[in-house]
Structures are given as structure tokens and as C-alpha cells.
Amino acid sequence: MKSKPAYIEIGEQIERDISAGIYKSDAKLPTERELMEKYNVSRMTIRQVISNLAGRGLVYRVKGKGAFVQKEFFMKNQSFRSIASLMAERGIKVVTKVLDLRMVLPEELVRLKLNLEELEPVYLVKRVRIAADAPIAVEFNYLPCKLYPNFDGYDFAEKSIYSTIEQEYEFKISYQKEVVSAVPAPAEVAKILYSDDENIDFCLRIENLVMNEDSSPLLMGWCYYHAERYSYFNVSSRQ
Numbered sequence: 001m002k003s004k005p006a007y008i009e010i011g012e013q014i015e016r017d018i019s020a021g022i023y024k025s026d027a028k029l030p031t032e033r034e035l036m037e038k039y040n041v042s043r044m045t046i047r048q049v050i051s052n053l054a055g056r057g058l059v060y061r062v063k064g065k066g067a068f069v070q071k072e073f074f075m076k077n078q079s080f081r082s083i084a085s086l087m088a089e090r091g092i093k094v095v096t097k098v099l100d101l102r103m104v105l106p107e108e109l110v111r112l113k114l115n116l117e118e119l120e121p122v123y124l125v126k127r128v129r130i131a132a133d134a135p136i137a138v139e140f141n142y143l144p145c146k147l148y149p150n151f152d153g154y155d156f157a158e159k160s161i162y163s164t165i166e167q168e169y170e171f172k173i174s175y176q177k178e179v180v181s182a183v184p185a186p187a188e189v190a191k192i193l194y195s196d197d198e199n200i201d202f203c204l205r206i207e208n209l210v211m212n213e214d215s216s217p218l219l220m221g222w223c224y225y226h227a228e229r230y231s232y233f234n235v236s237s238r239q
């Protein structure tokens with residue numbers, strides 16, 4: 001069998017080392033000279049290795065400083081799935097912390113999205129999602145109180161909101177509408193997602209409207225994601 005080119009084999013080894021945590025997120029890779037000596041190859045080969053890794057988004061280069069492991073980010077695709085299930089496929093456990101769960105009078109946009117009358121209350125469920133020991137998202141979910149009596153009796157640190165809607169209240173979730181935007185991070189969100197030494201002032205916001213099988217709204221919410229730890233992608237087929 002024909003052997004792989006050296007630059008491919010070396011790249012695969014470095015990728016395995018990244019996956020194993022030998023090279024941590026944002027860590028500097030060994031210098032070109034060190035890699036040349038380690039793998040007994042030419043500078044040209046090592047430069048090809050780094051170029052390939054950079055092209056695949058595994059490392060990034062800083063002029064005059066070298067190559068660094070790309071910051072880990074999490075991805076959501078177009079399928080209707082939770083953060084927890086997507087992360088579980090990668091062996092990453094998502095921890096959920098409930099920040100607030102109470103009845104409130106919704107702001108007008110929420111009221112209109114949920115087709116509510118004035119002064120109709122909603123449940124606000126505010127949560128933070130933590131993955132790989134770092135906050136990745138802050139959620140604000142609004143649900144009509146008239147549809148979900150005693151909704152505040154559930155522990156949504158452990159329980160899925162969507163599963164509760166379907167299993168406990170017997171609604172059938174049919175689809176959801178999403179609007180994805182890059183927005184300035186609200187002060188409350190920024191305080192949770194970003195440490196003082198992170199020079200980031202925006203986040204990725206996904207507005208979602210979850211619909212019943214009769215196309216009536218079941219939930220409206222905003223989820224704010226860490227700008228450097230989350231990516232949204234979509235694959236569309238041409239008709």
C-alpha cells in the first residue's frame with residue numbers, strides 16, 4: 001500500500017494531539033525548527049503541515065509569533081436538536097444552571113410573537129449553559145402561563161423544556177423559526193459569558209419561535225452565544 005505523504009501523517013498526528021488535549025485551546029505549537037527536528041523533515045514540509053491545519057480551522061497563525069491551536073467553538077446545525085445532545089456526540093457534557101424562573105408580564109415583542117392579550121403573563125425561564133467548564137450560552141425563554149399551569153414546579157437545570165412541553169403538557173412541537181444575528185452583548189449576558197480579560201463586546205443571538213402542530217406559538221426566546229465558542233451553520237440544497 002502506498003504510504004501517505006509526510007505532511008499528511010504529521011498533520012494527522014498533531015490533530016490527534018490536539019484532540020487528546022496535549023495541545024490546549026489557544027496554546028502555541030512548537031516552532032518550525034522544533035517540529036522539523038521532532039519529525040525529521042524539512043522546513044517546507046512543516047510549513048505545508050501548518051498551512052493545511054490552518055486551512056481546516058484547527059490552528060491559526062500570528063505573524064512573528066508562530067502557530068496556535070484554534071479556540072474551541074461549538075456548532076449548531078439546522079436540525080432541531082438541543083445543545084446538550086449536540087455536545088454529547090463530541091463527548092462534552094453540558095451543565096445547565098437556572099438563573100430565574102417566574103411569572104412576568106412580557107414586553108410587547110414577546111406578547112405579539114406569542115399572540116397574547118395585554119396583561120397576559122408568561123413564564124420566564126432564564127438559564128446559562130456551561131460546556132467544557134466555560135459558559136457558552138445564556139437563554140431567555142418565554143412561555144404562556146395559560147398553556148403551562150404549574151410550569152415553575154419543574155427543575156429545568158435537569159429537565160428539557162422541549163421534552164416537558166411534549167411529555168407533560170402533551171403539545172406536539174412541529175417546527176421552529178429562527179433569526180440569527182450578531183448583536184452587542186447585553187450587560188447581563190456579557191457579565192456571564194465573558195471574563196474581564198476578553199476583549200469582546202458582541203455575541204451571536206438566535207431568536208426562536210417554537211410552533212405547535214396547528215402553527216400556534218408554544219415558546220418564544222432569545223439565546224445569546226459566546227462569539228468565539230459557537231458557530232451556526234446551515235446546509236441548503238438547490239431546488
